[in-house]
Amino acid sequence: MTRKLMLVFGLIAVLAFGARPVLAHHGGAAFDQANTQTLTGTVTRMDFVNPHVVVYFNVKGADGATTEWSGWLTAPNKLQRAGWDKHTLNPGDKVTVTGNQQKNGSPVLQIRKIAGPDGKELPTFES
Amino acid sequence: MRMPVIRSMLAAAVALAASATLVAQGAPAGQGGRGATAPAANPGPAPAKDLTGIWFMRNPPGKNGPWTNFTYTDPMKNPPSLTAWGEEEFKKARDSNGGNYTLDQTNDPVLTKCYPPGVPRVYFHPYPFEVLQTPKQTLLIYEYDHWLRRVATDGRSLPNDPDLLWMGTSVGKWIDDRNFQVETVGLNTRTWLDRLGHVHSEQLKVTENFRRIDRDHLELDIKMEDPKALAKPWTTTFYYENRPQWELGEISCSGDYLDWAAVEKGGKDYKK
Numbered sequence: 001m002t003r004k005l006m007l008v009f010g011l012i013a014v015l016a017f018g019a020r021p022v023l024a025h026h027g028g029a030a031f032d033q034a035n036t037q038t039l040t041g042t043v044t045r046m047d048f049v050n051p052h053v054v055v056y057f058n059v060k061g062a063d064g065a066t067t068e069w070s071g072w073l074t075a076p077n078k079l080q081r082a083g084w085d086k087h088t089l090n091p092g093d094k095v096t097v098t099g100n101q102q103k104n105g106s107p108v109l110q111i112r113k114i115a116g117p118d119g120k121e122l123p124t125f126e127s
Numbered sequence: 128m129r130m131p132v133i134r135s136m137l138a139a140a141v142a143l144a145a146s147a148t149l150v151a152q153g154a155p156a157g158q159g160g161r162g163a164t165a166p167a168a169n170p171g172p173a174p175a176k177d178l179t180g181i182w183f184m185r186n187p188p189g190k191n192g193p194w195t196n197f198t199y200t201d202p203m204k205n206p207p208s209l210t211a212w213g214e215e216e217f218k219k220a221r222d223s224n225g226g227n228y229t230l231d232q233t234n235d236p237v238l239t240k241c242y243p244p245g246v247p248r249v250y251f252h253p254y255p256f257e258v259l260q261t262p263k264q265t266l267l268i269y270e271y272d273h274w275l276r277r278v279a280t281d282g283r284s285l286p287n288d289p290d291l292l293w294m295g296t297s298v299g300k301w302i303d304d305r306n307f308q309v310e311t312v313g314l315n316t317r318t319w320l321d322r323l324g325h326v327h328s329e330q331l332k333v334t335e336n337f338r339r340i341d342r343d344h345l346e347l348d349i350k351m352e353d354p355k356a357l358a359k360p361w362t363t364t365f366y367y368e369n370r371p372q373w374e375l376g377e378i379s380c381s382g383d384y385l386d387w388a389a390v391e392k393g394g395k396d397y398k399k
Contacts, residue, residue: 025238025252025384027228030391047396050377051384054396070395077254077270077376106393126183 023074023110025051031100031110039109043093044068048076048086055114057095059107069107071097071114073124081126093117166343166368173339175304178258178265181375182345182367184250190366197224197251198321199349199363207325213356220324230388235324236317241272241380243293245318246311246333247349249274250365257375258337265299265307270375278309289313291329302336309335320351320361328355343369 041057053073058066073079079088089095096115102108115121200206209217222228223235236242244252252271259266267276278299289296295311302308311333320327336348345367352360386397 027226029227029229102393104393
């Protein structure tokens with residue numbers, strides 16, 4: 001019961017503050033919701049498919065090594081209604097991505113904000 | 128004991144909200160006729176006996192919105208009145224409320240098995256629905272998983288001994304120029320009523336009243352009656368806005384939906 005109540009209060013706060021569950025259908029408990037990080041990288045590909053749009057991008061670390069991350073967005077329907085299409089991001093595009101990393105340290109990110117090559121933030125939900 | 132627990136929950140809720148950096152953003156102009164169009168400040172009157180269009184859940188300011196996404200009433204102040212059987216069944220639920228779960232942690236049948244959502248659970252998916260009207264039936268088309276409900280408007284009565292279906296059997300009638308009432312029975316018992324995990328029996332009857340307030344706004348009153356699961360009817364109201372420039376897209380609960388567990392375990396994609 002305590003978990004249920006926690007979730008309910010969390011929902012109140014999320015909605016009251018104007019935020020919303022990022023992944024719409026799936027939960028976000030696998031991601032570190034207490035911390036966000038911002039990464040800058042280069043798009044390797046984007047899968048504009050049901051149920052989640054996925055942006056794959058390379059990030060160069062301080063040691064010079066390159067790691068490919070996958071960043072998870074909501075459903076393509078929702079992004080399409082917000083103005084996206086399958087060509088919004090293309091291989092080679094520079095992106096700045098803010099989100100919550102997978103808790104086990106994998107290079108997997110639940111995306112909260114994303115800016116394209118022109119530096120402008122792209123909407124992540126329809127309105 | 129109860130108050131400290133509630134205080135700690137409130138603190139956690141505020142912390143969660145503070146950590147949620149996704150703020151409401153304005154959408155750009157639409158592409159392909161699919162962009163958003165906010166309702167007019169003074170929308171025209173509701174057309175008579177007409178619900179056609181695409182409707183998207185939007186809670187007006189001051190309305191009891193937070194609950195409407197995942198359950199029907201404030202679970203702390205106004206929880207459903209359950210029978211003893213309903214209470215026992217509810218204890219078995221591992222909810223999918225609030226977004227704070229993994230597929231391993233919930234037994235929500237929609238998320239873990241891709242079961243059809245049932246009625247009225249279908250309204251808890253954050254996708255729009257479309258209404259089409261013909262002389263003898265009204266079609267309710269839900270973007271989520273392409274669900275279609277055929278509401279007979281040819282004057283027939285509800286069946287006395289309905290087959291049990293995922294989305295039930297529905298009849299509808301116009302009460303007046305703005306209110307369309309839909310009654311549904313024959314819902315199979317493998318679905319939940321909400322995302323907290325309240326169950327229903329084969330005795331569930333759902334009455335929906337679609338009330339078109341004006342051209343751009345729709346209210347949906349829902350009443351659930353189930354003498355086996357609910358000690359008294361459970362009621363709520365949902366709020367919708369018209370999205371005339373939208374088209375329904377494709378969302379199928381299959382394959383990758385269930386394979387999402389691979390991502391939750393740290394995989395970079397669904398593939399196993």
